[in-house]
Amino acid sequence: MTTHLTQSELPPGAAGGRSGDGVPTGTGSRGTRILGLVALLGLVFLGLIGLWASPEDRIQGNLVRILYVHVPSAMLAYLACFITTVGSAVYLWKKSRWWDLVAYASAEIGAVFTGITLVTGMLWGRPTWGVYWVWDARLTSTAMLFLLLLGYLAVRRIPAAAPVRSKRSAIVGLLLVPNVIIVRQSVEWWRTLHQEATLFANGLESEIHGLMLFAWFVGVVVFGVIFAWLLIHRFRLAWLQEQIEEHGLERAIADRRAEADAEAEISGAAEAADPSPTEPGTDSNGEAAR
């Protein structure tokens, strides 16, 4: 994270040649720099509180410190998934490009957070249950969420025209939340069929309180800020990609028209020389001109 700070602090002119009057050379802007700063300071603060200041837990000992990053990641993963579904729904309803890109950005960030949640979940599980993976209800549904998000991102990258891609991704995005709800429900029933909810399942187990609760709270806030910062940047990146695609289109229309005018003059001149349009000569003449 610190490397990012120094880069964006560089005077814009230095980074991009013709950036003109202080126009940002990347997806950064004054707002995101502040947000990035807050995120970094928050992270340092969370590290102090989570790793050093807060006490060990009676049951888990130091392992509870993993939860200060694990639980916020899981919460943000589900938030990202919710934003994607909302964005897809608004795109389908109102054809707004803005929401379509928000859905895409949020899904990608959601996948990153889900991945983090799974890894930290396994690392928390190893010392607690002795194995990396336990078919626990929450861990399993997070894994399914990860697969659903990968499916969505796969549709986002299909080799097709932009409108086709956006529409199909929106349908998959729209179904993301219903799918997750159904998956959670079935996995919950399935696991409680065999053993009551494990220690880990109900989140704030072993009555976490005091400084630990505060650390947990700081974790949620800091990760929230990081999520927002990532979302803004990823959205702008997607916006840039679209602008580039769009420019390609306008140039194509201009070229196409220029080509038509050129042909019109040539075939016009040919007709002047030989008035009857059905003469094969004109046709071949037109061909040659192309």
Next chain:
Amino acid sequence: MFRDAALIAGKDLRLEARSRVALNQVVPFALLVLVLFAFALDPDRGILSRATPGLYWIAVLFSALLAIQRAFTIESADGNRDALRLSGLDPAGIYLGKAAAIAVQLAVLEVLLGIGVAVLYSTHLAGWGLLVVTCVGATAAIAAAGTLYGVLAAGLRVRETLLPLLLLPVLAPVLIASTRAFEAALSGATADGWPWVGLLAVFALVYIVAGVVGFGPLLEET
């Protein structure tokens, strides 16, 4: 809408009757999967009989993938998408028709597979009421979700790999529900099975609504 659905389903099934792809390729594939499971799980150590419901439904799920892939290959003749859009058929009708055709083929497959399981794994079939209702619910759920994701992947060069990646995670709850319901039926504790059937019904309903709403915009892309 339902008139168009009947027309499309009729067309799909007539096309299947003529080409016999489902019967000649998908059903043998399903039986092959059962046999491979038997090889993998040594029959006389009892694992096979305990896992029968799960293996049955995995075989159905994989065969459903082939049936869905096939259902959209027949629509991939060039000019077909334009013909469908110009045909005057209601997109929702096209969705329901294709889903119904897939459901019918799946139902036939499930019956044949049921016989295969009863014979190969010598399972004692019991709790018929629950078995049949679960099959109906699961078939509706697989056909409804399969048709929607089938059209999402249709027409793409990457459709063979995209469809499983999209569909199988979504169908995971169907696999869980139908397997647990079957276990309840076979073990005689049929009362435990009914909540799972409820889940299947909800799943099928969600996807039928999504399909009816989503098929039009998907057909409309240029």
Next chain:
Amino acid sequence: MEPVVHLRAAVSLLGRFPALAGVDLDVTAGEIVLLQGPNGAGKTTLLRTCAGLLPVVSGEAVVLGHDLTRDRRAVRAEVGLLAHATGLYDELTVHDNVTFWTRAAKADPADADAAMARLGLDGRLRDVAVGRLSAGQRRRTSLAVLVARRPRLWLLDEPHAGLDHDARDLVDGLIRDAAGSGATVLVASHELDRAAALAGRSVSVVGGTVQGGARVP
């Protein structure tokens, strides 16, 4: 007389490629208009745009009273498009295909049988799978569907390509009957001599634009 087709500076996209870059065209009922021009000039796209299959991103486009810039679906029921790609089901027989597409368009199945008879498809070809037909026979099958639907606007893309001599006369006869009964026909064709004799007016399509298409209103 309100024109059947009225395009003013219409731009339509094929994916991101601007296939039509500002088309002006007026066609009135009962007219047969020939679209001339080299390959890739936009003839096929013009026909598909009039059929409501492509989005008109700018300019005016009114076909059979439907404004294509607002709603492209309504016009489709009244239009018959004969494209290179027939979209027929190869594994179904000619009869199954024609009746399916006719019933889909809510037309009368009896019209389907009549159309098949008219195009000589009711004999031994009737129960042959479309996949095994020649290009010309496939074109006659999709023509039968088009005829059975009784469209008010015929959009024909190279209808004569690959047909033998008497099949071409058959097609010309169909076009004349359609125009006679008040339908409008747009034909895109390379066969200048045959099509010119048939068409009342011919316009040339070049580089996504049309020369001589607009009638001074």
Next chain:
Amino acid sequence: MNQWGYVIACWVIVIGVLGVYAAIIIGRGRALSRQVPPEDRRWM
């Protein structure tokens, strides 16, 4: 691996992954923004 090993591993992975992801987005952002004329880059 005692408890602290797992805790540190988790924190390093989380911060590392987020940092790398942020750097990728910033990098691609800079690269793409050179191809887009300045007026489109006026972020709010």
